[in-house]
Amino acid sequence: MKWRGRRGSRNIQDRRGMRGGRVAGIGGLGALVVVLIGAFAGVDLTPLLQGGGGPVSEPTGPNTIDDRTEEFVSVVLADTEEVWSAIFDASGGSYAEPELVLYSGVTGSACGTANAAVGPFYCPGDRRIFLDxxxxxxxxxxxxxxxxxxxAYVIAHEVAHHVQNETGVLGEVNARRSRLPEAEANRLSVRIELQADCYSGLWARHAEDRFGSLEPGDIEEAMNAAAAIGDDALQRAGQGQVVPDSFTHGTSEQRQRWFERGYASGDPEACDTFSAEQL
Structure with missing residues (x-):
């Protein structure tokens, strides 16, 4: 991806090195936080906390986030700001930019205290994206x-949840989810997440057209990430079995398919997962 030397977003809050809470692991309060944030998370890493997956909050090797990566995140966020502002403007609306919080270990949000095991998530309560x-x-x-x-795909996915919040979709669907049995609520959650994947692909298309930022292999990287964080892939890796009724984000194939659909069309109307008979 061609990103160096381009405008970065001012909507970055760096909390690295700060202690936002006292959650040391995923048990107790941490487990509750996963439940609270689950509806808004773009990447659900909790299956890897069971069985042979091991802890995900302590990856091997040195911390790969540094000032260069903060710069990368800010450029990607700036790209999403320009793309979504133009899309909202074209439909007569106004896009309110979200803030992205970089943190390490643990931090607080309007959705509760979060740690690395939760994965990146969007909290509609304070209209922020949180990235450990x-x-x-x-x-x-x-x-x-x-x-x-x-x-970049992961960041764009979380921004897509903010877009859903701005359009009212996120609040409406989660209100419906709260009144449904768990399995049905999960199926609605999948549609939320797949629409966010589609919006991520849409952003990639507009970023390519607007900034010329994509390079050969970039879409393949995004598709590989979409496959890696499918519910079936994470459950298989973390607990050795797949439980479809517990899916909240979609299978690897579904996540790839909807990302690809957004990228191919560049049209938000093509991302209506809620009317789709087949996901």
């Missing part, structure tokens, strides 16, 4: 999905 600084290492080293555009 160890996640890119986890994605690359533990899940085999490296590359700068794989990381």
């Amino acid at each position: 600084t160890s996640f890119f290492a986890t994605l690359e080293q533990r899940l085999g999905a490296g590359g700068d555009f794989a990381f």
Whole structure:
């Protein structure tokens, strides 16, 4: 991805090195936090906390987030700001930019206290995206999905949840989820997440057209990341079996398919997962 030397976003809050809470692991309060944030998370790493997956909050090797990576995150966020502002403007709306919080270990949000095991997530309560600084290492080293555009896809996915919040979709669907049995609520959650994947692909298309930022292999990196964080892939790796009724984000194939659909069309209307008969 061609990103160096381009405008970065001012909507970055760096909390690295700060202690936002006292959650040392995923048990107790940490487990509750996963439940609270689950509806808004773009990457659900909790299956890897069971069985042979081992802890994801302590990836091997040095912390890969540094000032260069903060610069990368800010450029990607700036790209999403320009793309979504233009899309909202075209439909007569106004896009309110989200803030992205970089943190390490543990931090607080309006959705509760979060740690690295939760994965990146969007909290509609304070309209912020939260990204633990160890996640890119986890994605690359533990899940085999490296590359700068794989990381950009994850950021774009979380921004997509903000877009859903801005349009009212997120609040409406989660209100419906709260009244449904768990399995049905999970199926609605999958549709939320797949729409966010589609919006990520849409962003990639507009970023390519607007900035010329994509390079050969970038889309493949995003598709590889989408496959790596499918519910079936994470459950198989973490607990050795797949439980479809517990899916909240979609299978690897579904996540790839909807990302590809957004990229091919560049049209938000093509991302209506809620009307789709087949996901």
